[in-house]
Structures are given as C-alpha cells and as structure tokens.
Amino acid sequence: MAQTVRAATAAAVTQTQPDVELRQVFKTFGADLAVRQLDLAVQPGEFFSILGPSGCGKTTTLRLIAGFETPTAGDVLIQGANVSAVPAHRRPVNTVFQSYALFDHMTVKDNIAFGLKIRHLAAAQVRDRVGDALRLVRLEPMANRYPAQLSGGQQQRVALARALVNRPAVMLLDEPLGALDQKLRKQMQVELTTLHRQLGITFIMVTHDQEEALALSDRIAVMNNGQIEQIGTPSDIYDRPHTPFVADFIGDTNLLPGRIDEAHPAQVRVTTESGLRVLARAGNMSSNQAVVVSVRPEKINLSLGAAGGNGNCYQGQVSHLMYLGTHLHCIVRLSSGESLTVRQPNRADTPIAVDTPVYVHWAADDCLALEAA
Amino acid sequence: MAGLAATNCRQNLSGPSAGGGGGDDGALHIYTWANYTDDGLADAFTERTGIPVVVDIFDSNEIMLTRMQAGGGDAYSILYPSDYMVSEMLELNLLTELDQSRITGLENLKAQWANPAYDPNNAHSIPFCWGTTGLLYNREVSPGEPIDWDFLWENQDALSRRITMLDDMRETLGATLKSLGYSYNSSNPAEIEAAYNRLLELQPHIAAFKTTGFENELLGGDLSVSMAYSSDAIALTLEDDRMEYIIPDSGASLWTDTLAIPATAPNVDAAYQWINFLLEPETASAAVERLYFATANQAAFERLPADIQNNQDLYPPEEVLAKSEGIVAVDADSTDLFDQFWTEVTSA
Amino acid sequence: MTPASAPIPSTTWAARLAPRRWLGPVVLLAPAGVWLLLLLVLPTLLILEISLVPGLRLGQPSGGYGLGNYLQILQPVYLRVIGRSLAFAVGSTLLCLVLGFPVAYWLALLSPRRWRNLLLVGFILPLWTSSLLRAYAWTTILRPSGVFNTMLTTLGLPAQNWLNTPTAVFIGLTYSFLPYMVLILYASLEKLDTRLLEAAADLGATPRQSFWKITVPQTLPGIAAASLLVFISTLSDFVVPTLLGGASSMNISRLIYNQFLGPTRAWGFGSALSMVLILAVSLAIALLLRYGDRNTVTEA
Incomplete structure (x- = not known):
C-alpha cells in the first residue's frame, strides 16, 4: 500500500x-x-x-x-x-522511536527484517537488504544478538536500521x-x-x-x-529570531523589553523599561511599538574604559563571575538596574573580577528588536 | 456430597469434625446416614441426659469404614453401619462387643432380628432400622411403570441419561445380578462378570451414580428413575404424588442399619445411653413419624398410626420380603472381582 | 565499654560475624522447610511407598513390594480415564485461553482506565465464591428443565441434555478457571509496551499482524503461565467432573477418590494413580519454570 x-x-x-x-x-x-x-x-x-x-x-x-x-x-x-x-x-514513513521500541523477543536481524517480511518480500531480498542495513550501521557482528545484549548506542543503530531498511x-x-x-x-x-x-x-x-x-x-x-x-x-x-521566545530558546540571550522611540528602515532606537536607550536592528517597525531587544551574551564586549563609536555602551559592575575555561561568564549589573549576561573570551587584556566597574558595549547590528509577544 | 443432601442444621456439612479425639469434649459424637437423626431427636437426648450431640454424616458404608480406619477410630462413640459392613468391621476388630447388661429394651425388637446372620445374637450391633432398595420414579415422565429391574434395560433409550443408580457397589452390582436371576451375594465369577457386562450395557444411559442428591432432578422431571434406598424414597413419595417407589418383582436387597460402638470409642457411657434412648418405643416411634424409616422396633411399630403401619413401601408384605435378600460380606476373591468390575464400570 | 581507649578492631567483629552468616538463611527458611518436609515431602514419600504395594487394602495383610499397581493403570479402561482427564484439561485450557485472552486484552489495553479496576474485580468476583456452589449452579442451569434449555427453546432452538456429559464438564471447568486465566493474562498484557505495537504499525504491520507478531510473543510467558496453571488445576479437578459429569466423566481425581473413599478401598492402586497425577503436574510445572526462564533471559 x-x-x-x-x-x-x-x-x-x-x-x-x-x-x-x-x-x-x-x-x-x-x-x-x-x-x-x-x-x-x-x-x-x-x-x-x-x-x-x-x-x-x-x-x-x-x-x-x-x-x-x-x-x-x-x-x-x-x-x-x-x-x-x-x-x-x-x-x-518509518520512525525511529525515542525509546527505540525494539522487539526484545527478536534478534537484531529479525528486528531489521520485520518491515520487509510484513511486506512479503522474497527471502533472498530480505536477506540482502538486512545485510546492507546491518553494514550501513556497522552491526554485522551483532546480527544474531537480542536487543537486551546490546549497548545503548548499538540499540539506537538497530532502531535506525530497522527504519531505513524499508527505504x-x-x-x-x-x-x-x-x-x-x-x-x-x-x-x-x-x-x-x-x-x-x-x-x-x-x-x-x-x-x-x-x-x-x-x-x-x-x-x-x-x-x-x-x-x-x-x-x-x-x-x-x-x-534572526522572529520572536523573543525563539531568541531565548535558541542559545542564550538577554531580553530587554521596551518601546520604540524612533523607527528607521532596518534600525530602531528603543527605550527600555529601565530607561536604557538602545539602538537595534529591526524590520518594519513603527514608533511607540512595544518590543523586546535581544542581545546575545557573546556579542557584548566588556572593557574597563568607555568605548567610542556609535554602538550601545553602558556602565555597570560585575556582580557574578564564572570561569569556564574557554571563556568567562559574567553577569553585569548596569547602573540603570538591569542585569546582562556577558560571555567574555578568556583573554589577558580584560582583567576583571567581581565588583570591577566595567563598560558593556555592542554594535547596533548585533542586537535585534523583536515584536513583543 | 453427603452433607449437601442433609437438611438437619446440627449435621456437620463440611465433613467430619472429628479429626482427632472429638470424643473428649464430653459430647456424644455420632457418625450416621443423612436422615436418621434430626434436631428433635438430639435435643430430646440432651434434655434427658445433659450430653450434647454432634452428628457427622456419611453417604456410604465404605466412606465410614475408611474414615474409621484412617485415624478416625477414636472420633465417634456411635456408628450406623449396615448389615454387611457390621460383618466386615467385626473381621477388622473395629467394633466393641456390647455389654448386654447395660442395654434395656432389646426385647422390643422384631423377632427376625433376634439373631441376625451378620452379627449373631446382636453381640456387636443393635438393629435400628431396615428397608429395601428399589426404584423411585416420577410417574409424569417415566415411559411406563417399572415392575422389575429389567425396566431399565428395556427402556434404556427412552430413559437415556434419565437414570441414576446408587453409588454403592454391592447394591448396584447386586441389583444387576438379581435382574439376571442371580443372588446379590453371588460368589460365582461367571455370574459376577455377566452382571458387570449387563451394567456396562446400561452405563452410557446412566446419568450418574448417586446415593443422594438426585431428588430435585427427579421432582423436576429431569430424571425419570432413580435407584434408591426405601428410607430416602418413601419420604419423597409422601412429599409429592408423582413420586412412586417399587420393590422390583425379582427381588430387592433387604438391608438393616444398626447402631454400633467403635472398638476405640470415647465416651462409651453416652453411647449406651443413646442406644437405650433409641430402643425406647416412645422415642423410636416419634422419630419414625418424622423421618419415615422402617423401625426394627416392634414396640415402636405398634405405637405408629395405622397409615404408616399399612404403608407397603415402608413395611412390605411377607411375600415381597421373601424374594429379597440381605447383602452379606463375600469372600476375598469375589470382593476383588466386585471391586475390579465396579471400578471399571464407573470409569467407562 | 570504652571505645575510645579500647577500640575493637573491625576484623574481630567480622570474624565473630562470619560463622553466623549461614544463620540468617536457615532461620528464614526453616519454618517453610519444616512445613514442606512434613506436609509435602513425607506424605508424597508415603504415597510412593503405598503405591509400590500391589493390592494393598487398608486393614488387610499385604504382600511385598512390586509394580502391580502401576501395571494396573496400563489397562485400557484406566488409560481411557487418564486420556479423558487430559482431554478435559487441554480442552478447557484452550477454551479458557480463547475466551479469556480477548477479555484480558480489552481490560488491559482498551477499557476506560478509570473503570478498569472495577471491571477487573467484577470479572474476578466468581473466584471468591465456593467452587462447589458454582458447580451446583451449573447443574441448575444445564439440567434439561433448566435455565439454559428454557433459553434455547425460547429462541426456537432444540433443547440439549448436557448435564452429566463431558460437554457439561468442559463448560464447568472453563467457567471455574476462566477468572484465573484472565487475571494472569491481564497482568501480562498490562505490562505490554504499547510503543512496540506502534513500532510494528510504523513498519507496516496491520493490527492483526501486530497482534500475532508482537502482542502474542511479548505476552507468551503470561500465556504459558496462565495456560499451565489452568491445565494443572483442571487436570486434577474433582468437583466439576463429579457434579456435572455424572457417569460419563470419570477422571483421574475421581478415580483416586474412589480408591480411597469408595467401596473398593484399593489404597495401593489409588496411590499409584496419585503418583501418576503428581508426576504429570510436576512435569507441567517444570515446563512452566523452563519456559519462564527462557523468557526472563530474553527480557532482561
């Protein structure tokens, strides 16, 4: 069928x-x-x-x-x-189940052959295709074992082969x-x-x-x-997440709710609820619209002195610091009251510690104004 | 199964209560057939003597014997073995020799039981009641009125699976012997085998071998004919007009049930008191009026109302009795043959 | 004791405890062991001994040991009794399985969840009434003038005189042991991983194919356990053949009963028959254990 x-x-x-x-x-x-x-x-x-x-x-x-x-x-x-x-x-369609749902009363070979036998394929064809599938998932030596005798990864590959073999x-x-x-x-x-x-x-x-x-x-x-x-x-x-949920769910981000002051094509100026004024990338948006500004931790730079340029730059203080080897994970409390998560490369040029006064800054293009949910 | 037929509330329905030493509790433990005692009898005895009565029921002599042999010997003070079983138990030394001086009222017995063949001089047993074994049938559904045992064979198709025979080896094989013109007590192997073959012919048409529990089906018309003890049958004929009991023309078995005291009985005094109690004409006739068995007590018989005295089912005329015979123990080889054929015919 | 000044080396404790290690199991097992010994092993040995005395009758002198009682069983009439017992057991077991599986399946997988326990209890309720009473109920139903025939004639069907036939025995046995079958199958089906059925459907199996290739093999230990339990019970049942089978249905347990409590009192023969029955039942239990084992291996 x-x-x-x-x-x-x-x-x-x-x-x-x-x-x-x-x-x-x-x-x-x-x-x-x-x-x-x-x-x-x-x-x-x-x-x-x-x-x-x-x-x-x-x-x-x-x-x-x-x-x-x-x-x-x-x-x-x-x-x-x-x-x-x-x-x-x-x-x-064929499914690989979360629990694998292998038939524990059948051998690996019979598990894989199940769908083919149900479709009444000739025995020789079943044998060939099961053999191919076993080779594909590198389980040939396990053909005659029962699922209970396999490791988790092997069981996973049986589940894959059992689905794949049906093409x-x-x-x-x-x-x-x-x-x-x-x-x-x-x-x-x-x-x-x-x-x-x-x-x-x-x-x-x-x-x-x-x-x-x-x-x-x-x-x-x-x-x-x-x-x-x-x-x-x-x-x-x-x-380019479309919604604050996506921005938040995929990777880490800082979400700053606010309202648009000025709307330009591709860029807006937002005043957050705490009064921070942020320049952000945006699609077609109009003034006074409620938005959420998303800025990812790795896009934020920390420095001891104020940075120039036309980006966003705010003063704050490191409140938490986690050393993660490849980078530092900091939480910076801004003078406006908001806390931002910042991921800082582990470099010697920015010696920071808890309570160090710092500046955070990022380019307007590195943050995004999203329509509030 | 025995207990289910009993209606007496004092009777122990779950089988013998006397696993061991039931007699030590001061009560009189009686092991008897289903319809020989009732509350009235037991209460009267207790009132008289202050001894409580506990009644257990058996529905075949053999079950009683087995229980007595298999560790039940000291559980009962009174047994009700039938005639041939008295002989058998005497041979196995299971019964007490009665002290005649402690028994009063023996002179009330009918003359024919003064010196019975199964227990000379009533040395170990006192005849209690007697009866015949014949055919009980439902006139409404029976294909005719049976006159003799042959009725069963001649009408076997019409009666198919509407017959019950007694679950009693000697009675049922004996009746078959009788139907062939032989004795209930034949010890001729050829005769016994002929009876076996004749019974085997009837076997597929027999609904069940039952000593009790056929009554409702007979009343309801699901059974036509049941081989039955007169004591059970007559109670039913009095209850329902459609029920008839006949003593077959070629003769029936004539049985006597007795009172006996086991050799190892506890509370022997109470046992003697029970025997004397039952030998009293007043007690015996009162029990007979309620329970419809044929008493072996002449003095009691004389006290009965005329309609019971004249009941020919209960007290058959002499010419009928003359054709009938009592079942007596046969020799060991014949016993073996009876056993073998009985097991085979019930297994077929 | 002053543990601070005289600490007891742990090895001493270990050494003191070591000999007592056997004590725990013995204490735990002894009551059951004594029980089994007194009430199972010794009686069985006694039956075995009696079965080896040909022609033994209670109260009569007997000859020596021999196999006469066992040879007697080989007579056609007794082989027929054994055959009949097996037929009753196999037949009613199959009937129970065929009738019980759909019920258990429905209860375990399809019935409304909140009613499930109530339904189960309703189905198991007959277990709590006396088997004797249940068998008696069937005599009332099956007798020629009984409820069953009233129903048949009302429907215009010919009346059946099934009481005192093997048919009645099959009906009675099936009725008596169906709840056991359903209960065990239910326990087995309830554990069935329904995701396996989805997996089978996903691989193209029709519901019927899923049933035969997944549901049945997955619940095979339960099916085997339930069937063997019912088989063992029906093989040795006494009440139903006696009450419903009449003269047509002598089976091995009735035959044994008759040897001990019937007129013949052939204890030797009865014991030999008992040994045969014990052997048959043990064999069935051995099968059950073996079957169970293999499945636990593959399950684990």
Whole structure:
C-alpha cells in the first residue's frame, strides 16, 4: 500500500512538491489543544528538525505525520497524497522511536527484517537488504544478538536500521539521541548526517536539544505552546529570531523589553523599561511599538574604559563571575538596574573580577528588536 | 456430597469434625446416614441426659469404614453401619462387643432380628432400622411403570441419561445380578462378570451414580428413575404424588442399619445411653413419624398410626420380603472381582 | 565499654560475624522447610511407598513390594480415564485461553482506565465464591428443565441434555478457571509496551499482524503461565467432573477418590494413580519454570 501511495503520487510529482506537508492542522486531546494551526512543508531530501521545550507539541506533530494520531482538523499530506485518514501501517514513513521500541523477543536481524517480511518480500531480498542495513550501521557482528545484549548506542543503530531498511519516503526521528550519553551523542550526530547524505531521503527529527538541531538540520521549526514560532535555517533561527521566545530558546540571550522611540528602515532606537536607550536592528517597525531587544551574551564586549563609536555602551559592575575555561561568564549589573549576561573570551587584556566597574558595549547590528509577544 | 443432601442444621456439612479425639469434649459424637437423626431427636437426648450431640454424616458404608480406619477410630462413640459392613468391621476388630447388661429394651425388637446372620445374637450391633432398595420414579415422565429391574434395560433409550443408580457397589452390582436371576451375594465369577457386562450395557444411559442428591432432578422431571434406598424414597413419595417407589418383582436387597460402638470409642457411657434412648418405643416411634424409616422396633411399630403401619413401601408384605435378600460380606476373591468390575464400570 | 581507649578492631567483629552468616538463611527458611518436609515431602514419600504395594487394602495383610499397581493403570479402561482427564484439561485450557485472552486484552489495553479496576474485580468476583456452589449452579442451569434449555427453546432452538456429559464438564471447568486465566493474562498484557505495537504499525504491520507478531510473543510467558496453571488445576479437578459429569466423566481425581473413599478401598492402586497425577503436574510445572526462564533471559 505504501508503494501505491508513492506510485500514485509519483506521477503528479513536481520538483517543488514537498515530501511532507501539514495544512492548518489542529489536534486536541480532550480539552487540551496539543497543536494548533500548524502549517509546514518539508522538502524532499531535507533534514528537518522540530525543536521546542517539552510539551510544546513537537512529538504530537511527529505522531500526526507517522499516523499514530489523526488530526482533529486540517490535513496531513505525504508526497502530495492526503493521508489524514490513512492508518500508520499504510504510510510510507518509518520512525525511529525515542525509546527505540525494539522487539526484545527478536534478534537484531529479525528486528531489521520485520518491515520487509510484513511486506512479503522474497527471502533472498530480505536477506540482502538486512545485510546492507546491518553494514550501513556497522552491526554485522551483532546480527544474531537480542536487543537486551546490546549497548545503548548499538540499540539506537538497530532502531535506525530497522527504519531505513524499508527505504521510506520519509524518516521520522523522535529524540533519536535523547537516551545516549554526551560523547556517544556527538558520535551518533555525525553518523546521522552521514546516513542522511548517503541515503538522500527526507529526515524529520524531533528534539528538545537546540545544539543538536542546529548541528544537524537544514531547516528547523521552533515550536511553542502547540504553535510554530519560526521556521528557518539554523542561522536564521539563531541570528534572526522572529520572536523573543525563539531568541531565548535558541542559545542564550538577554531580553530587554521596551518601546520604540524612533523607527528607521532596518534600525530602531528603543527605550527600555529601565530607561536604557538602545539602538537595534529591526524590520518594519513603527514608533511607540512595544518590543523586546535581544542581545546575545557573546556579542557584548566588556572593557574597563568607555568605548567610542556609535554602538550601545553602558556602565555597570560585575556582580557574578564564572570561569569556564574557554571563556568567562559574567553577569553585569548596569547602573540603570538591569542585569546582562556577558560571555567574555578568556583573554589577558580584560582583567576583571567581581565588583570591577566595567563598560558593556555592542554594535547596533548585533542586537535585534523583536515584536513583543 | 453427603452433607449437601442433609437438611438437619446440627449435621456437620463440611465433613467430619472429628479429626482427632472429638470424643473428649464430653459430647456424644455420632457418625450416621443423612436422615436418621434430626434436631428433635438430639435435643430430646440432651434434655434427658445433659450430653450434647454432634452428628457427622456419611453417604456410604465404605466412606465410614475408611474414615474409621484412617485415624478416625477414636472420633465417634456411635456408628450406623449396615448389615454387611457390621460383618466386615467385626473381621477388622473395629467394633466393641456390647455389654448386654447395660442395654434395656432389646426385647422390643422384631423377632427376625433376634439373631441376625451378620452379627449373631446382636453381640456387636443393635438393629435400628431396615428397608429395601428399589426404584423411585416420577410417574409424569417415566415411559411406563417399572415392575422389575429389567425396566431399565428395556427402556434404556427412552430413559437415556434419565437414570441414576446408587453409588454403592454391592447394591448396584447386586441389583444387576438379581435382574439376571442371580443372588446379590453371588460368589460365582461367571455370574459376577455377566452382571458387570449387563451394567456396562446400561452405563452410557446412566446419568450418574448417586446415593443422594438426585431428588430435585427427579421432582423436576429431569430424571425419570432413580435407584434408591426405601428410607430416602418413601419420604419423597409422601412429599409429592408423582413420586412412586417399587420393590422390583425379582427381588430387592433387604438391608438393616444398626447402631454400633467403635472398638476405640470415647465416651462409651453416652453411647449406651443413646442406644437405650433409641430402643425406647416412645422415642423410636416419634422419630419414625418424622423421618419415615422402617423401625426394627416392634414396640415402636405398634405405637405408629395405622397409615404408616399399612404403608407397603415402608413395611412390605411377607411375600415381597421373601424374594429379597440381605447383602452379606463375600469372600476375598469375589470382593476383588466386585471391586475390579465396579471400578471399571464407573470409569467407562 | 570504652571505645575510645579500647577500640575493637573491625576484623574481630567480622570474624565473630562470619560463622553466623549461614544463620540468617536457615532461620528464614526453616519454618517453610519444616512445613514442606512434613506436609509435602513425607506424605508424597508415603504415597510412593503405598503405591509400590500391589493390592494393598487398608486393614488387610499385604504382600511385598512390586509394580502391580502401576501395571494396573496400563489397562485400557484406566488409560481411557487418564486420556479423558487430559482431554478435559487441554480442552478447557484452550477454551479458557480463547475466551479469556480477548477479555484480558480489552481490560488491559482498551477499557476506560478509570473503570478498569472495577471491571477487573467484577470479572474476578466468581473466584471468591465456593467452587462447589458454582458447580451446583451449573447443574441448575444445564439440567434439561433448566435455565439454559428454557433459553434455547425460547429462541426456537432444540433443547440439549448436557448435564452429566463431558460437554457439561468442559463448560464447568472453563467457567471455574476462566477468572484465573484472565487475571494472569491481564497482568501480562498490562505490562505490554504499547510503543512496540506502534513500532510494528510504523513498519507496516496491520493490527492483526501486530497482534500475532508482537502482542502474542511479548505476552507468551503470561500465556504459558496462565495456560499451565489452568491445565494443572483442571487436570486434577474433582468437583466439576463429579457434579456435572455424572457417569460419563470419570477422571483421574475421581478415580483416586474412589480408591480411597469408595467401596473398593484399593489404597495401593489409588496411590499409584496419585503418583501418576503428581508426576504429570510436576512435569507441567517444570515446563512452566523452563519456559519462564527462557523468557526472563530474553527480557532482561
């Protein structure tokens, strides 16, 4: 059936048709609105991540695509075909589960062969493809073991192989690396991108780990409260967040709420609630609009003397200092009362300590005025 | 299963209470058939003597014997073995020789029990009641009126699984022997085997081998005919007009249930008191009027109302009794044959 | 004691404690051990001894030891009794499984969560009534003029005289032991990781394929445990065949009963039959343990 879905849509395929598309999707559980008004399109071959805090609806979104949930309203399309009412076992997607969900009563080999046998592939073909999959995830020696006899990373690779071997149109990955320790995680991240490049199929990954999302994805959808806040490339998301939530969730940032005094194209002057006057980059905004200015800690410079230039420069005092090896993590209390987190390279030219009076300064282009939520 | 048929609230429904030394508590422990005692009898005795009565029930002689052998010997002061079981227990030295001087009222017994074959001179047992074993049937559903044991074989299809036979080896195999014209007490292997084969022919049509517990199904018409002891059967015929009891023409078994004291009995005094109590004509006739068994006590019989005295089911005429015979213990080889065939026919 | 001035070296304590290390297990196990020895091992040995005396009857002199009682079991009529007992056990176990699995499945996976315990209790309730009473209830239902036939005739179906037939025994046994089956299967199904079912669906398995390839293998230890328990119980059940089977359903436990409390009083033969039953049940338990073990290995 999966084959027919694919075949039927293949004829109608145009180059730009997305592999997966959600149109105005709502999903409620009882009185709870899990996702609302979801619109997204994932292009063929993309490594697409859905990123957000727990409870934001990202896993529900993935389950809607996989077919474990049906939308309360709206449509789910896979390769152009509306699959909203198609049960999971007839959708041309395969999932790598957060818990791996390996069949512990089957060997590694049988786990991987499961989907192929269900589709009644010839025994020889099953053997070949399982062999290929095992080679791909480098688990050939483990073929006859049971999942319980494997390490976490090995189990993770079995889960990958079990999904990949079916050559799905789309691979869905639900927190695939969540259960692994830091080191293994880095290693598996590399393996995932390698696999993605080798196979050329669409990956949709759900994660709460922004670093992982930034490192692996072609594009990222940031979700909050059941809604998509922003979809974009990692640098879009990081450098050009659309909302204070995105700015805050991706990486660290300082958020300074205020109002626009003067609006120019691409730049505004904002007076924060504490009276600080800040120049910031901005899109089309008008005077008197409520905004939040976001400035990332690593964009802020510290110096003992006042800096010149046309940037933002304020006086303050170091209130906390953490030594982190590659850099210093300081909190500077400004004379206006606000506290800013500053990440300072570990260099000898700025000897600072707690209570040192300092100046903080950054370029207008290094901070962003965002529409207040 | 025995207990479920009992309606007497003092009777111990969960089986014998006397695991060990039940007699030491001063009470009189009695091990008897289901319908020989009731609260009235026990209360009257307690009122007279101050001795409480505890009654346990068995539904076959063999169960009683096994319990007595398997460690129950000192649990009871009074047993109610049937005739052939008295002989068997005598051989196993399980019964006390009675001290005739402590018994009063023996002269009240009917003449025919002055010197019974199973226990000469009543040295170890006192005849208590007697009866026959015949066929009890429901006139409404029976395919005819049985006259003889043959009725069962001749109507086996119409009666299929509407018959119960007694779960009593000697009675049921004996009745089959009788239906073939042989004796209940045959020790001829060929005759015993012929009876086995005849019973085997009937076996698929027998609903169950039951000594008690067929009454409701018979009343409800789910059973047509049940082989039954007259003591059980007559109570039912008096209760319901559709019930009839017959003593088969070719003869039935004539049984006597007795009172005996186990060789190792506790509280022997109370046991003698119980025996004397039951030998009193007033006590015996009052019990018979309530419980409908045929008393072996002539003085009690004479005190009964005429309708009971003339009940031919209860007290059959002489010519019927003449054709019937008592079951007596047979020799060891025949016992083996009876055992083997009985086990096989009930296992088929 | 003045610990400051005369500290006791820890090794001394260790040395003093060491010999007592065996004491804990012994103290813990002794009561149960004595219990088992007195009430299980010794009686079983006694039965074994009696079974080796051919023709033993209580109160009668007996000959020496021999295998006569066991040879007697090999007669066709008794082999049929054993065969019938096995048929009752296997048949009613399968019936329990077929009827019990859907119920347990529904209770564990599909029933409304807040009603689940209540539903479970409702289903298990029959366990708390006397098995004797339950069997009696069935005689009332199954007798020709009983409730069952009234229902059949009301529906225009022919009446059935099932009382005192093997059919009644199957019905009675299944009814008696179905709650055990459901309870154990429920415990097993409740532990089923439903994510595995999603994974199977994700890999293209239809609900039916998921059931056979995931649900059943995953709950196999539970299925085996429940089935063997019901098998053991039905194999040695006495009440149901006696009350519902009538003359048609002599099984091994009724036969044993008759040897001890029936007219024949053949204790030797009865003991030999008991040994056969004990052996069959032990075999079933051994199977259960072995099956359980293999699954715990793969589970762990």
